[in-house]
Each structure stands twice: as structure tokens, then as C-alpha cells.
């Protein structure tokens with residue numbers, strides 16, 4: 128087993144174990160959530176660049192679920208159709224397409240980083256929703272709406288509808304975003320979830336929303352289609368009641384019995400006061416190893432930047448997928464370069480053979 132061993136999951140075979148991590152591009156031109164040429168060229172070039180799995184950025188299941196006004200969405204058929212050329216192009220390059228379905232929860236309505244970040248107040252912003260009306264703690268917080276039972280049901284339906292559309296336009300894999308302090312993570316974590324109904328309190332109750340969405344999505348997507356879930360393995364809040372790696376491991380086992388195929392193991396971002404440990408090379412791999420103890424395949428992400436490093440993770444069975452974010456921004460051809468460096472047959476596009 129090595130980085131270029133195909134990854135088989137249900138009816139899908141990815142040509143290697145390099146995955147492009149979901150990364151917001153803040154590039155929808157009219158704040159309408161529609162994919163643009165940027166998304167096609169950005170994701171397409173990582174497919175041409177040899178990655179096994181190319182995943183979209185967090186793609187909002189409803190307009191309030193965008194982080195910034197410029198984020199991608201899939202809340203209508205028009206949105207889905209705008210993504211179809213991307214899945215077709217990724218497939219034409221021999222790569223596997225994946226979409227991250229997301230809801231930003233109380234972290235929604237934020238300026239994109241290049242506009243300075245922070246909350247968008249006023250007309251171009253909107254009212255974020257969360258497990259409670261406690262807002263993300265900006266200096267000038269946005270008024271936030273705690274979801275009632277009907278609101279929760281609507282959001283579950285949004286995820287289901289989004290999944291059906293994603294299947295329709297040709298995505299091979301669906302990932303549900305339950306990490307980084309966005310809505311599903313906000314329900315998981317006792318830092319943000321202080322509800323007193325069946326969606327808050329005990330582990331069982333806090334994990335209910337994620338498990339309901341997983342079960343509902345699994346029901347409507349083809350049997351042969353892989354379903355991934357991204358979690359923050361830990362809240363990085365050692366001194367207070369928070370979501371822990373042990374919680375993630377327990378949840379992972381439950382998700383597997385509901386039909387999830389892989390847990391994409393990230394960490395943090397539930398609250399600005401988190402205590403982030405070292406972020407050196409491969410700093411999140413130990414979390415993935417721990418979550419894998421539940422028996423589910425895992426992907427690991429975080430400061431993986433070299434072919435040797437990514438290969439070591441796979442060869443030693445520390446994770447099933449090596450997921451690279453920023454390195455793919457620096458080098459769209461990471462996988463082609465990695466194959467060369469590691470002496471493996473790599474996915475060099477035929478048009479470029481004379482250069483390799």
C-alpha cells in the first residue's frame with residue numbers, strides 16, 4: 128500500500144490516495160452561489176494535476192448556509208447545473224469528483240478574507256442560524272437565530288435535496304461538513320450546543336442532527352456512492368467541557384453503522400478562544416489514527432506538504448487518504464510531481480508528456 132495505490136470505496140475507485148481538501152474560493156461573482164469559470168479552472172486544474180479525488184469547497188445547502196456572500200451553493204437546480212461542467216471535466220481527467228455539502232451555522236454572513244473578514248451587517252448580510260441564539264463572538268456580533276424543531280427539519284431537508292442534486296450532476300462522492308465550527312459541529316459541541324431539547328445535552332442528543340442527516344442522505348443517494356463526513360476531532364478546549372477525540376471516535380463508529388464510508392479528520396475552529404497546539408507537519412495525523420480505532424477508514428489533513436510525507440502516512444497505514452489543502456494551492460500538479468519523486472507511474476496528462 129502506498130500513495131498511488133487506488134482507493135476503492137463502494138462502486139468508486141480513485142486512481143490514488145491524494146485528495147484535494149475542500150477550500151473556499153470566495154469566487155461567486157454576483158453573490159448568487161453559482162459556480163463560475165474560476166471554479167471550473169481551479170478544480171479542473173487539480174484534476175489535470177493528478178489528484179485522485181478533487182473536492183469542491185464548502186457548498187451551501189441553503190443561502191443562509193454560506194460563510195461569505197461569495198461562497199458556492201447548491202440550493203437550486205440552477206446551482207447544481209452550474210456545477211455539472213466541473214464534474215464532467217474532473218471525470219475526463221481520470222479523477223474522482225467530490226462535493227462538500229455545508230451549512231455555516233452561526234459563522235455565516237462573514238466578509239471573505241480578502242475583504243477583511245468579520246461580520247457582514249446590513250443589507251448584504253443575513254441572520255445566521257445556530258443551535259441557540261448565542262452568536263459567534265465578534266466585537267459586534269450578528270443577531271443569531273436559534274433553530275426550532277421546524278427549522279432543524281428544514282435544514283435536514285436542505286441537505287437531502289442538495290445530495291439529490293449533487294448525484295444528478297455527476298458527483299462521485301458526497302462529504303458532509305461537520306467540522307470547523309459550522310452548523311453540524313455547533314450541534315456536536317457542548318461549547319456551542321446548550322439546547323435543552325432532544326438535540327442538546329447528552330452525547331446522544333448532540334449527535335442526533337448529524338446522524339439524522341447522514342441517515343437521510345444515505346437513503347437518497349445510490350448504494351454504490353461513497354459518503355464521507357468531515358469532523359473536527361477535537362475542539363482544542365482542554366479546560367472546559369468540549370468535543371473531544373474520544374467523542375469523535377465514538378461518533379465515527381456510529382456513523383459507519385449508518386453507512387458513512389470515511390471520516391475526514393480535521394480539528395478545531397469552534398470558538399476563537401480555542402487553544403491550538405503545534406501546527407507543524409502532519410499535526411492532525413494522530414487524531415486520524417485515533418478515530419480509525421473505531422474501525423472506519425479515515426482521511427487525514429493538515430500541513431501535509433511533501434510526497435514522502437504523504438506516502439509515509441499511507442504506507443504505514445496511518446490513514447486511508449492523504450488530504451492536502453494549501454499545498455494544492457501552491458502546486459496544482461502535486462500528484463504528478465509526487466509520482467515522479469516517488470518513482471511511481473503517475474497521472475501525467477498525455478498533452479504534457481514531452482515535459483516529463
Ligand SMILES: Cc1cc2nc3c(=O)[nH]c(=O)nc-3n(C[C@H](O)[C@H](O)[C@H](O)COP(=O)(O)O)c2cc1C
Nearest residue numbers: 148149150151184185428429430431451452453454
Ligand atoms: C483558502 C482555504 C479555504 C478553506 N475552505 C474550507 C472549506 O470550504 N471546507 C473545509 O472543510 N475546510 C476548508 N479549509 C481547510 C482546509 O480544507 C484544510 O483542512 C486546512 O487548510 C489544513 O490543510 P492544509 O494544511 O493542507 O492546508 C480551507 C482552507 C483554506 C486555506
